[in-house]
Amino acid sequence: MTYRFKTSLKWSSLTPRMDYMNRRQVLAGVGAMALTAMVSPSVAKIAAKASAFSTDEKPNTLEEITNHNNFYEFGTSKSDPAQHAHQLTTDPWSVKIGGLVDKPGNYDLADVVKGVDMEERIYRFRCVEGWSMVVPWIGFELATLLNRVGVQSGAKYVAFETLHRPEEMPFQNSPQFPWPYVEGLRLDEAMNPLSILATGLYGEEMPKQNGAPLRLVVPWKYGFKSIKSIVGITLLSEMPPTTWNNIGPNEYGFYSNVNPDVSHPRWSQASERRLGGGIFAKRQPTLMFNGYGDEVASLYDGMDLRVNY
């Protein structure tokens, strides 16, 4: 049992029978509670409007979304984040916004989210490793924040940085990877209404293993672009360095748009396995821009996406 399950369950919902339930039933219970929280506003922590950008595909369960994560700060195995992320302190939290902005500063998380329109965005999520999920994020458009701090005319890129706190993120003590994790978007990508800063999922606060308290979600790009636990946002005139591009420039480009026609040197990207369907679940074809071409294809007009992968 991990700490997460203890906190997710309320004492009132525990009955002596619970003692006899096995782990999976307890987990199913957590999922059911999350669903209850979503439909009954009195329990929901985050009020969020539905969005026209949401897919009508069936979201993965909370159990699936919170137990299969690439968050190398907590270890390289998919189950490490669920096991170790409880150590992360997410309150207090501040985000340093700087570079080519009118109002730079160290913003408390409460100020970052003050007055924003929280929406539920049910997005497809495609990992570069060839698996995918559907996640009901809660968040607000990145453009809202950027407009509020005032983007200056010379800015062309947005750089993001994850928290660097090795005492709470154990794998940051490993020299195998360059810490802190950094990512970036072109300004027009960042301003696209699909790009959100997410603070929750399934109607609840963001689970720590999913990048609490504030993470980026750019659904037409491979998952590693959607940087977690953000503490820095910087507007720049030049393209910023990004972590996976630093590690393997021939494998991970700056853009990393989901593209079935451009294969990664180690994975074909033509099809994907949607998780949650059991071991005999059918592979499905991967869609250009992860199916968000109508919204984002024009951003790349005239660009050779084989070169700018």
Add this chain to the structure above:
Amino acid sequence: MNRVNSALKRVPNLTLYIAGVLPLFWLLFLLFNGGLGIDPVKALEHRVGKIGLQFLIAVLAVTPLRKFFGLNLIKFRRALGLLAFFYIAVHLAIWLALDIQFYWAEIWTDILKRPYITIGMTGFVLLLPLAVTSNNASIKRMGPVGWRMLHKLTYPATIAGGLHYVWLVKGWQYEPLGYLAGIILLLALRMGGNRQRVASN
């Protein structure tokens, strides 16, 4: 060590075959009880592959163990090798049937263009003649010298397995590098052992 060796002589090979397939049954038990996590296909594929690599490494360890510690496990080597082949074949079958699901166009480009799959597949092909000739009749037919020559393919096959593992993970990770280092060490010990024998002649 002699007492250990003579005790081992009384252990039938069948014991090893039975013990050797137990991990697979354990994984199947986990699979049907949700114990393999959110992506059971990958978990099964990777864990079965890793057991295969571990058996290959065990095969390579037999000679150094005898040379340096006098521990004689020679009689188990065939069983270890066949178990290695069994797990690697299951690993390949899982990849084909459950992971890539017989998408032949993707399989073909994977084998040709993705170095870690190319090298993994090479390792598997190298093991095929070894598995086929792992019986007394083949030794008799080929003669011990020829048979032994052929079975030196174990070395490149195991290196291929180690590289396959290092290459498939993102970035440079310690565990697969540890396996590769172990393989290289076992091969180096073997060479060192030969030189010693030459020197003492």
